[in-house]
Amino acid sequence: MEATPDCASKPCRIFEFLESSIGKKIMVAAAGVLLCGFLVAHLLGNLLMFVGGETFNRYAEALVSNPLLPLAEAGLVGLFLIHIVLSVRATLANRAARPEGYQVYTGKGARTPGSRTMALTGTLILVFVIIHVATLKYQLGGPKGVDLFAHVLGWFANPWYSIFYVLAVGGVGLHLSHGVQSAIQTFGFNHPRYTPLIRKAGLAFAFLIFAGFASLPVYFGFIHEPALACCPTEGGSK
Amino acid sequence: MNITLKVWRQKNASQPGALVEYTVKGIVPEMSFLEMLDTLNEQLIARGEDPLAFDSDCREGICGMCDLVIDGRAHGPDKGATTCQLHMRRYKDGDVVTVEPFRSKAFPIVKDLVVDRSSFDRIQAAGGFVSTNTGGAGEANAILIPHDKAEKAMDAASCIGCGACVAACPNASAMLFVAAKVSQYALLPQGMPEREKRVLAMRAAMDAEGFGHCTNEYECEAACPKDIKISNIARLNREFFRATLISE
Ligand code: HEM
Ligand code: FES
Numbered sequence: 001m002e003a004t005p006d007c008a009s010k011p012c013r014i015f016e017f018l019e020s021s022i023g024k025k026i027m028v029a030a031a032g033v034l035l036c037g038f039l040v041a042h043l044l045g046n047l048l049m050f051v052g053g054e055t056f057n058r059y060a061e062a063l064v065s066n067p068l069l070p071l072a073e074a075g076l077v078g079l080f081l082i083h084i085v086l087s088v089r090a091t092l093a094n095r096a097a098r099p100e101g102y103q104v105y106t107g108k109g110a111r112t113p114g115s116r117t118m119a120l121t122g123t124l125i126l127v128f129v130i131i132h133v134a135t136l137k138y139q140l141g142g143p144k145g146v147d148l149f150a151h152v153l154g155w156f157a158n159p160w161y162s163i164f165y166v167l168a169v170g171g172v173g174l175h176l177s178h179g180v181q182s183a184i185q186t187f188g189f190n191h192p193r194y195t196p197l198i199r200k201a202g203l204a205f206a207f208l209i210f211a212g213f214a215s216l217p218v219y220f221g222f223i224h225e226p227a228l229a230c231c232p233t234e235g236g237s238k
Numbered sequence: 239m240n241i242t243l244k245v246w247r248q249k250n251a252s253q254p255g256a257l258v259e260y261t262v263k264g265i266v267p268e269m270s271f272l273e274m275l276d277t278l279n280e281q282l283i284a285r286g287e288d289p290l291a292f293d294s295d296c297r298e299g300i301c302g303m304c305d306l307v308i309d310g311r312a313h314g315p316d317k318g319a320t321t322c323q324l325h326m327r328r329y330k331d332g333d334v335v336t337v338e339p340f341r342s343k344a345f346p347i348v349k350d351l352v353v354d355r356s357s358f359d360r361i362q363a364a365g366g367f368v369s370t371n372t373g374g375a376g377e378a379n380a381i382l383i384p385h386d387k388a389e390k391a392m393d394a395a396s397c398i399g400c401g402a403c404v405a406a407c408p409n410a411s412a413m414l415f416v417a418a419k420v421s422q423y424a425l426l427p428q429g430m431p432e433r434e435k436r437v438l439a440m441r442a443a444m445d446a447e448g449f450g451h452c453t454n455e456y457e458c459e460a461a462c463p464k465d466i467k468i469s470n471i472a473r474l475n476r477e478f479f480r481a482t483l484i485s486e
Contacts, residue, residue, distance in 0.1 A: 008486070013482055013485070014482065016442075016482075017478075017479075017482045020441055020442075020478070021411075021413075021441075021444070021445050021449075021450075021451040021452070022441060022451075022452075022474070022475055022478045022479075023478075023482070024451065025451055025452060025453075025475075026475065026479065090451040090453070093450060093451060094408075094409035094410070094411070094450035094451055096343065096448070096450075097342060097343050097344070097409060097410035097411070097448055097449055097450030098341050098342055098343065098409075098410040098450070099343055100341060101341065102307060102310060102338055102341055103244075103246075103257055103336060103338060104307075104309055104310035104336045104338070105310045106309060106310030106311050107310065107311065107406060107408075107457050107460070107461075108311055108317070108406065108457060108460035108461055109460060110455060110456035110457045110459065110460040111408070111455050111456075111457060115453070115454070115455050118453065178454075181454075182453070182454040185454050185468070185471070185472055185475075186452075186454065186475060187475065188472045188473065188475040188476030188479065189472060190468065190469040190471075190472035190473075191469075192469075195469075
């Protein structure tokens with residue numbers, strides 16, 4: 001047996017890995033799990049909005065004045081690019097693998113709402129991320145000349161913005177309802193005792209991410225009294 | 239009882255096919271699904287029409303030839319069973335049943351419901367074996383194998399290569415088949431000398447045939463007539479990752 005004779009050297013082997021179906025999936029999963037880490041950090045920061053406008057603004061200020069931030073941002077963009085490029089290539093290859101589909105395709109019930117909609121929820125997340133970064137980070141549109149907390153509140157006051165935000169983080173939750181356990185299986189971990197637990201934990205994680213992010217537009221957009229919202233602070237992030 | 243069949247008819251690989259409706263009369267519950275198709279063919283031949291082409295061989299669930307997608311399910315509605323193990327007692331008079339071939343770019347249609355699965359043979363030939371000089375049979379207890387490993391290897395080796403995993407996978411991925419074949423050797427001492435070479439070669443052969451990527455939909459496991467577990471796919475991923483890192 002001659003194992004891929006054209007690929008005897010190490011760098012070639014690594015390239016072969018990255019181009020292989022399994023290697024691509026492992027990279028998508030690795031980037032996805034690291035993005036989950038980002039989501040947790042981002043959510044914890046955002047939840048400071050519940051503590052108070054001043055605390056949130058101070059946190060944001062500390063973040064943007066950190067000289068390492070551009071590095072972290074570049075890493076984040078890199079993760080998104082790896083995740084998106086490889087998952088889109090995998091999805092296209094999968095479509096090509098069955099050029100003529102079934103007239104009736106019922107299956108035996110293993111698929112989940114999350115697994116069926118990965119490409120759809122992924123696209124929704126991408127659209128949301130672009131709008132999200134444009135409106136909240138680069139502050140295109142929305143109230144001008146106010147601190148970050150007031151700016152975010154201004155956006156959440158727009159019900160369409162808040163509803164889209166909730167739908168989009170719902171998409172993130174659906175993406176992760178399949179993604180978390182899928183990534184762990186892709187990494188090669190499957191165990192008769194732990195895998196059922198991992199699947200439940202993945203669902204719980206997905207739900208917490210959804211509920212955590214959704215709580216902000218729901219509370220500040222629909223429940224919170226705008227009159228109490230404003231709290232002129234020293235040192236906004238702008 | 240009478241059954242209405244909607245069956246995929248296609249003259250050959252280059253001509254387009256379509257579902258054609260037939261009413262099959264005089265079916266008894268004791269018939270197998272394949273015997274019901276035999277009955278249809280007798281009726282077609284009696285009318286002077288071209289009989290339906292479909293594969294079968296052992297008709298007892300061990301050869302993996304009877305590849306049909308029945309009402310959108312590979313090997314029909316039952317769990318852990320091949321099409322030839324499906325019986326008409328599952329159906330009642332007047333039922334409408336759709337029958338299609340396994341669909342994958344790597345399983346081109348030959349005629350009607352018959353597909354060419356030689357892509358599986360090429361993957362197997364790339365590494366699904368152990369190279370050993372056969373002499374007299376060795377002493378069976380000379381190589382110690384832990385019981386749980388032996389069981390897992392036997393479970394993986396029960397794959398009959400029917401291709402239902404590919405047919406059922408939304409991505410037409412062959413990962414469960416390749417995982418079973420890699421696992422049955424990776425678990426046993428006899429498979430160790432060629433462990434890395436094997437997984438690298440079989441992965442390359444699998445991708446070269448144009449099968450899709452695994453996205454962990456687990457429909458393969460649900461459709462497998464031999465109940466091959468997706469833990470084998472996890473093992474394949476580990477084996478491939480490990481071989482990439484350590485093989486020269
Ligand atoms: C916060 C952002 C995101 C997170 C945390 C995330 C997380 C994940 C995880 C954990 C997986 C599972 C990997 C696996 O099955 O091995 C996954 C799969 C996937 N992601 Fe994302 N993702 C994010 C954004 C996106 C975006 C923006 C897109 C596309 C535009 C996308 C498209 C996909 C697709 C298509 C898959 C399925 C790939 C496959 O099953 O082969 N994701 N994601
Ligand atoms: S004909 Fe042999 S398995 Fe069905």
